[in-house]
Amino acid sequence: MYQYKQLLVEKDDYKSVEMKLSWHNLTYTVKTKSRGCKNSNSKEKTILKLQSGSIKPGQACFIMGSSGAGKTTLLNALCDRLTNSKSAKLQGQVLINDTHSVRQSSFGKYGAYVMQDDVLFPTLTCEEVITFSARLKLILPPHQISARVDTIIEDLGLNNCRHTFIGNQLIKGLSGGERKRTAIGIELVTDPQILCLDEPTSGLDSFTAHKIVKLLVSQAKLGKTVVATIHQPSSQAFGLFDKLILLMDGHQIYQGAASQSVEYFESIGFSVPSYSNPADYFLQKFYMPFNKSEEDVRTLEILTEAYKTKLSDKNGMAKQIRESDTGLEEAEINEFKEYHSSVSFCTELRELLRRTVKNTYRNPTHLKLRFVASVMISVIVCFFFWDLGYDAKGVKNKIGFMFFMSVDQTMQALFSVAMNFIDERPIFLREYASKTYGIWSYFLSKSVIEAPFQLLFPFLASLIVYFAAGLTPEFDKLMIFSCILVSVVFFGTSLGFAIGCSVTDPMMVTTMVIFLLGPMLFCGGYFVNLHQIPVYTKWISHLSPIRYCGEALLRHEFLDNPRYVHDPTLFTNFGFELGLTKCIYILLGLGIAFRAVGIIMLRLAVVKVQ
Structure with missing residues (x-):
């Protein structure tokens, strides 16, 4: 028994x-x-x-x-x-x-349902995926959970491969039969x-x-x-x-x-x-x-x-x-x-965080690509925007620099999160359908894991481009510049979550980005003054991260800065009237709103998993 x-x-x-x-x-x-x-x-x-x-x-x-x-x-x-x-x-x-x-x-x-496709994390071992399922489905002491996992592995004949990675096309791992037995073992933990x-x-x-x-x-x-x-x-x-x-x-x-x-x-x-x-x-x-x-x-x-x-x-x-x-x-x-009552929310969150950290450590390709992309783009920015100066020509060039940084940071955050979520989507749907964990714990775990990178990559980009572009060489100015980029990265990450939860095909991400971010670029104030945008599209400007990030960067660098000749029409030329602090708060608020949209879309995706 x-x-x-x-x-x-x-x-x-x-x-x-x-x-x-x-x-x-x-x-x-x-x-x-x-x-x-x-x-x-x-x-x-x-x-x-x-x-x-x-x-x-x-x-x-x-x-x-x-x-x-x-x-x-x-x-x-x-x-x-x-x-x-x-x-x-x-x-x-x-x-x-x-x-x-x-x-x-x-x-x-x-009951339990084993899908035809064995959707499992390739960098986890046979024992680890079964243990993960057991910890989230069984309200038992740790030693009894370990004993239960050992029993399943023994019954399924997986002893010889219990420490072998699941594997995929790039990572050598279990055979087809071993993968299938592992998928069955995941569902057998609750007997x-x-x-x-x-x-x-x-x-x-x-x-x-x-x-x-x-x-x-x-x-x-x-x-x-x-x-x-x-x-x-x-x-x-x-x-x-x-x-x-x-x-x-x-x-x-x-x-x-x-x-x-x-x-x-x-x-x-x-x-x-x-x-x-x-x-x-x-x-x-x-x-x-x-x-x-x-x-x-x-x-x-x-x-x-x-x-x-x-x-x-x-x-x-x-x-x-x-x-x-x-x-x-x-x-x-x-x-x-x-x-079979659910384990606590804290247990779900802890196990999800533990698995994500382990998966990231063993397969850091995605993280490395983000790091390399951030550094390389920042270096390229240095070549084009090197030492822009403080005269009228320098001001014009710095406005272009700030526009580019707003777009670049938003796009990098958006694509990396959306593509990563689409890769995990089949696993999430299978585990949610089998009552392994809830939507809130999964979504919060993704947000917690992403948080350090939302701070790291904007700060890294700021260190590389800030002084190279000839902005005000003061440490506190650098910190505020970084905070502004962090806020727009938070927005981009949130929009990436919302898009990733809404589509199933990676090709659709590009389409959705063009469809959503394109109008936001045109209504960001750089191309057309905010007051001259047609009434029927003006509402888009209120959702544009370029508008808020751009105004925050401009006010941070040029407002009351004795290094530049004061131009009273600088902000009115764009229609920027909000102020630096308010722009940051709005970006954070929009980021929270888009995360709420992501949760709603995720909920709709799991109404009935087939």
Whole structure:
């Protein structure tokens, strides 16, 4: 028995919670529109067609079917990972022990979902990623968490690679099978009663795939309800299946013991050739092309009618089984929720910070690139803006210098944060969906980790360019100049968070930056006086970091500075009327506002993770 059960069994009212998963009359319909046809009417396509069934505790059920049959859609429906919207609609019920509806918001308390893609940090080891999950999902003393992780690693056969990096294309790490077992281990830390997996053998050789199937069957023997989609298992792997669900064009054409499937299809005229793999035969024979022929339609009719007859023969038995199911006792639910209640916010933040620091230390490429870019651009600035002087020509050149610094610092901060977040987005979505941590702790950890660099890089740039450009050579002036750059970097970082949370494609970052920052540049006061900007675009100037950073830099350097000849029209030529301190406060306020936008966009992204 697993450790968390050992912990709960000490309580008198604890009973072992076994969960049957059942679904009734599931249909999933999406609206599609032909590409390139603006005026074409949308068409409805039904992906799941009145599917019903159940999986009992102790069973390892595998969903098979050719591409497009609806395997992953059915699996996502069982975990409540399908979105109901104007273009997609899910109907039917998914229940636990025929009493409690499955909801994604609570699924992580008793179940686990292993995605097809193993999205993990490449610079962490097998043991570290499992430990991270355990520390955030289990309310246990540290020594019990370590023991739990050791047990999982032992059970999954990962002892020899527990200290090996996950790896990626650039970092040598785990093999495909080891990565998949690690991904499964992350979800096993809570000993979920329902384990769902999407294509757990995808991309693996037949030997490794057989080991994964054997592992899942062994997990089912422990009393779990295991359901997985699988594409083309070997005959040895197929022989391990407890239960098989076979789909064709959104219909269920078989559901029952895998060992009886060959006999069933032979009884309706589809004989599996001797010495062949039944799984290969099913996939080839029951493939439904996009353009159906008359023979395809006739085959589908035969299979669906035969399956309906099979179901009608078992209706009486199924009714008796449903009536005998007692469902979950309320005490059992409370017991389960009590153990799986979330760890504290401080624990989440601490573990996220620890992981991010470790990941940055082991893979400093991103940080090095930011450092090199900051230094190189600052050096280039020195060549173009060297010793600008204090005369009228020098003032004009320094205004150009300040405009460039405003744009440069904003862009550097924006791109680095946005691109970094997009890289982590799949990992965040997976971990959030499995209830590993919350949005606020993740977002705050990103902000805390980014804070030192928001101070370091602007200060470094200031040290390089300030004296080279011939600005007032005073230390306190240098510090204020640095503070102004820090404030605009904070704005750029916040806007980067908002963009990173809003898009999924790295190419979209550039598009979003041009779309948002372009108008802000034109409405920043340097190109057009703020008072002469058209009314319908004037609101953009109130969001422009160039306006506030530019005015702050100009006032800091030129206002009441005896080194320059006083020009009363200097600030009115741009429409700058706010003042240095107010500009800094507005930049910080806008930065906070854009971070709030980032949190909202992040929340919208995880409303329903598919």
